[in-house]
Amino acid sequence: MGDERAEPARDDDWAALERVAAGDADAFTPLVERHQDRLVALCQRFLGDREEALDAAQEVFLRVFCHAGRARPRGRMFTWIYRIGVNHCLNRLRRRRIVRFLSLSPPAAGETPAIEPASDAPGAEAAAIARERWQRTRRAIDSLGANQRAVLILAKFEGLSQREIAATLGISEGAVESRLVRAMRRLAAAQEGAPPRVATRRARA
């Protein structure tokens, strides 16, 4: 993963998790503190809503806590947390889609959560332009299905390589490539005002 390549290996994370599994609940707090920002950011990119992202991140950490005794220390621990987080967010997105389908109502125009401009934005005009750009990106991401959205977010905003995305999602690198290109085609078509072009047979399916 992008950031992980630069960081030294944190084997103490696994040691801390072993202590948690042995009943030392106090060892869990520093573990959460170490990974909370990245996990909350990941959830926010997937779900688009800050409050829901915090809720999702909390559930992911609870899952980590519950599975502490069954976790097999292999590789970086955040990769494991990441995988749980991505799956959890995908499940939430699917649930959201089912609820929307059952409610038989199209997504409301204002459903995309409002994005506040960054505090360091230089001036109101720049902030408004940035916000508009972010809102557009958010709407574009929300228009994608869960699988394409996952690949796009992991590639573009989380900076994962194709191989890492494949490992995180449990799919082949070819599937990552195909989903990413299809997602990008869809977004490009939406940007240029044309209907999304579907090139592959799998995409049609």
Next chain:
Amino acid sequence: MSTDDDVREIRALLAGNRRTGGADGDAASALERAWHALELPPAAAAPAGFARRVAARAGSERAAALGLPLSPRLARLAAASAVVAGIAGGIVLGLVSTATASASEGVESDVAWAASSFAEELFDGLAAAAEGEEAAR
């Protein structure tokens, strides 16, 4: 991932896709433009106290989870003590009711005795009166 890496990666993807007949040059440029247009705000850090709240909730859920396997034993203990309490209560109630019954039996026998002695006295009185009448004749 830096911008250069972004461009390199998406170009590599598009090149791979071109080989499979997916995208032509214009489409590739459109994809690149779409890629660069994607932008989200920097994600804010988790709020203060988030880790403590999560750890507290995890601790309470663990306590609840640990309580579950214990509950059959607790249930058995509760059932056993209910049986013991029932037996003890039954014995006490039995003793109390026996005492009450014997007490009320005593009252009844006293009443019965009183009633029979009154009747006997009445009969005796009547018999004596009848005997006195016959003797007077």
